Amino acid sequence: MNATLSKQGRQKHPPGLYLLFLTEMWERFSYYGMRALLTLYLTTAFVSGGLGFEKSAAMSLYGFFTGAVYFTPLAGGYLSDRYLGRRLAITIGGVAMALGNFMLFAQHSLVGLYSGLGLLIIGNGFFKPNISTLVGELYSDQDQRKDAAFTIFYMGINVGAFIAPLVCGYLAEDIFKTTVEGVVHYGYRYGFLAASIGMVIGQILFNSLGDRYLGDIGKRPVGKSPDPQEAAAAHAPLTKKEKQRTAVIIIITCFVVFFWAGFEQAGSSLTLYTDIFVDKHVFGWEVPTAWFQSLNPMFIVIFAPILSSVWIKLAASKKGDLSIPTKMGIGMIMLGIGYMILILAVLQTGSDEQNVVVKSNILFIVLTYFMHTLGELFLSPVGLSMVSKLAPIKLASLLMGVWLASTGVANILGGKLAAFTQSLGYFEVFSLIGAISIVMGAILLLVSRKLVQMMD
Template sequence: MQTATKLNQAGAPKASKKKHPPGLYLLFFTEMWERFSYYGMRGLLIYYLTYEFINGGLGYSQAVASSIYGFFTGAVYFTPLVGGWLTDRFIGKRLAITIGGITMALGNFVLFAQQSKTALFIGLGLLIIGNGFFKPNISTLVGELYDEKDERRDAAFTIFYMGINLGALIAPLICGFLAEDLFKTTTNGVEHFAYNYGFLAAAIGMVIGQILFNALGNRYLGDLGKKPNVQQVKQNKKTAINEPLTKQEKHRTWAIVIITCFVVFFWAGFEQAGSSMALYTDQFIDKTIFGWEIPSSWFASVNPLFIILLAPLVSMLWVRLSKSKRGDWPVPIKMGLGMVLLGLGFIVLVFAVMQTGSDPKHIAVKANLMFIVVTYLFHTLGELFLSPIGLSMVSRIAPVKLASLLMGVWLASSGIANIVAGQLAALTSSLGYFEIFSAIGGLAIFFGLILILLTKPLNRMMKL
């Protein structure tokens, strides 16, 4: 006689107290392949936009290409608000993830099938829509694998976060190799890059993830995520929805809003990685090692590689500080230091620009690739000091009745930042890399120090 599988409160198969439920690893690989698809495509996008048609691109000016790139990367942070709303009310998370995955795969197939500006906007549109269904739901499923007071929850999200960065690490390497090396052709001295094969690889990665998710979902997730959340949401908010915010809740809400405004400046600088920094790396950095030139798109893997290497060390730092006599650093100090680290990374890059100049037609000497590597090192440390700390803060102090809205505001700030980042990158063609990188670096350090100085009043507002 078979023993019935034990389920948790959300209807997912339980694991022992020491082991994580097997559904976590299914979601790990589903997210890994989705991030492979996204970052594989994104790592090629700015080059596909700016290279001439004869070289395999679409021939946009650097300014227009940066604006398109910024709009795309910004829009993917806004559509999850709509996707999450639809999922809560009308469809289950599992179906939403499948719809999103298939739509994003189609978007990359469109980019693969035709090299044209029309296909570009159709493909990007499908990717934006698909991400809106996929992104807000898979992370929520991870949390629903665990009962409310389960001590393994934080460790589970750490494992899941590693899946995100594993996908982001291998994607530019594989997609970039296909586009810029394996399928590259040279005719009469003119190089033609096969960006369409990079987009095809991104589509295939998404399809693999969806096959795994749907084939193994019932076995490892049970009934988790099959039904909309509308009834549960109404029940959870029934006692609080009509009550006014308390004084403390109002203060905490304002603290989140204030810190979110600072975070916009961080992400506007950080997201230069896919636009102005990618273009600078392609044109001004000496990428040759032992006679072999590293594909420019491979540098998109540096950040996730550093995250995988450094995240455990930063986590150990927070644990050690929490056990020290002085205690852990306050949230504003951690996040302010993250902004300062981002600024220092741009200062490093400014020294490279002082050697190379900003005109690709008149390069005196190309900069050593260690300039860009060290810049990514500072930026990754800044991300680890700011991003996970911010998500934890919002989930911890947001009033119950505004929790979804404030998390949406937090994510939407990244969307705004990406659009701003695209406009800043567009200015490099008219103002120059030196002016833009130094301005971003200086402002990041300035606002980071301001945030640190606001630690005491913000802590009083948060009451942590």
Template sequence: MTTANTALQQDTKHPPGLYLLFFTELWERFSFYGMRALLTLYLTTALISGGLGYNEATALSIYGLYTGATYFTPMAGGYLSDRFLGRRLAITIGGISMALGNFALFAVHSRTGLYLGLALLIFGNGFFKPNISTLVGELYGKNDPRRDAAFTIFYMGINLGGFLAPLVCGFLAEEAFRTTVDGVVRYGFRYGFLAAAIGMVIGQILFNTLGNRYLGDIGKKTAATASGPDAAKSREPLTRGERQRTAVIIIITCFVVFFWAGFEQAGSSLTLYTEKFVDRDLFGWTVPTSWFQSVNPLLIILLAPAVSVLWLKLARSPRGDLKVPTKMALGMILLGLGYMVLLVAVSQSGGDEANITHKVNMLFIVFTYLLHTLGELALSPVGLSLVSKIAPLKLASLLMGVWFASTGVANILGGQLAAFTQSLGYFEVFLVIGVMAIALGFVLLALSPKLVRMMESE
């Protein structure tokens, strides 16, 4: 092999630390999505049947507050990591807390156990989520051409965990441990939560036993105690260009709040709609409702390589690749189009549980998730890559936390929107979400040239 070919191979080969972080995040997402797939069903199922017996509006609000808080606390976790803990220690603290949270849901079947488990999960996610994504960025130089591809690979790890979790945890909860006593069906939700806890433990064992070997000293020191030219720069005041790039992150974060508010209906209003209004019969077997939560991550795994190739081909074309704000605007428009498909389904089935004309084909839900997945691929991985690339070093984890906070605010908003389906109806709520997503997508598209100039300022 020639020297030139060897250099090319080194330029395209990813460091082994990426794959360690891939599997660590995979198991964390297995834990998160396993619990997420079951939470609404667990809250709304009667106490005698293994649930907690909340009414649907209350359950949807709890779901929104929980998922919102898990994405909001990374701001605090990112700040503490930047200043005091270092990223590696923060990931360990977060992972252990999340494992304990899922175990509490398994061990204590009561509303007290629910609040204890959710509190531990929220606390742990605040430390885990912003730091592992930032570590991926630290594996690469600022202008390393492998960065976007690395985040696409990392994102596939996220979604592989998200694909497996509803299948495993949903099967345990709805099938494997389902029993019937005196004519009453009882579900094994607690065993689904136990599987989520075990997944989190596996991820932490991998991270802490292999971290020194594959990550070296990356993430061990805080920005304040690190050494070298980059660290010295991190202690200086922000330059004008750094302030503008920080502003871009904040502006884009505000836009994507509404994307995630619509996208995260998957675990709340879309779950309930699927449960009641969708024909889930498949050759005489009823598909568990929770299994539909695996459609999106499966599509991510299948489509992410194709989308990466598309971006690469565009980059090599005479006009060049689409700018990040433009990609994100297209993502929001695709989300809105997914809700247009849902409106067709609701108009056929009726949005009133007491007056269901007929249950709609499950392909409506699958096609909705397809459009949402394409929107996610256009928005989320490039957003992670952008934040890791343009955020000032001294604010890296904090701004990654701000990015995730958009999902936090969105989940709280999304929970309130989902609750309105019980009073206003599914058609009205899905219409508002779809129209707003498309409208904001076009606004972001118009602002894209200005945001790009701010991103590229020195």
């Protein structure tokens, strides 16, 4: 057995992994490019290219949108498992998201806003659970390359997430800036157009190269698979062990809601705090606010390979690798530490947006994003791999949707918390998020041994 595992470790990854890497990279370029601009677009005055929302209303809408984006994978996962097949669902989702971003570009109005966001919500539901499940289907359950494959795939997510705010933020805040009668107009529309084009590029790659590099994987619903064992498994009742593993996925999903509620402040309260209270000048040049959204994916691209090699060394050691619940508990604690660093900045600046006397050093927000990134690396790719390993075949995409739905619940909760920064203040909200994350991480560490027994 050891010789087999060693041989697997030396094998190259299938080329289909890199096709899925590129497809997901362009989808994340589209999503994070739009997300980096959304709060700024909502709160900027109409005459300046925005929609003139109140900040609390904008952050609530942002939270609802980013929450709904991660709820619809439940329906998308179910439909693809039962009726569509994963490949068709990915195409439907990609086309819908490209159209959604194009609506935001074409219609500078509430109609354009809500129709565009609606298409993005629907499209993500079809796309997101199925692209991750396809990665797992490239490997057998015993293939030791699967964790490494999800790390590579996760880097694809974050390459797109790194590039998107730079490109879309630059288009929005610099290139299309004009002055008419002393009023500054921002080109948010062109940032949304770039996001739409990125989604189109990803779909062209996926559909033109899919048959060549993926073969028949994901073409049929699970119950109609040509593999007799897979087809039989799709109709068989769950075993006791499968029920226990499904329970573990759901339990850990409930815990990570608290992580994502804090992590997803990046696009709302952290963006507004950075815009108003952080000294963004570097060598005399002011960094665009949207560019700070690239810190997290940049850190992931840098540190994901390092952390992956650490997991490999731990697995080869006598003590063995850390368990999945242990990694996730540590990740939640790291997120909390990130907020404790940011609280030091808030103590200097206060929360009065109308009378900003002191601005915080840019390093505070950089260190906050760094700790959040480390926490994410301990939690998110591990979670994707966990669902791929533990989920029964008949529920694979549905349970991936459940995992993603935790981000949906978290974004709605996070939107409410972000809105409270306008009434309670940044110090109170950031302190609360940090404390809850640390406490929930500690609880997850305490119950990790029991969860490992259930995972078997």
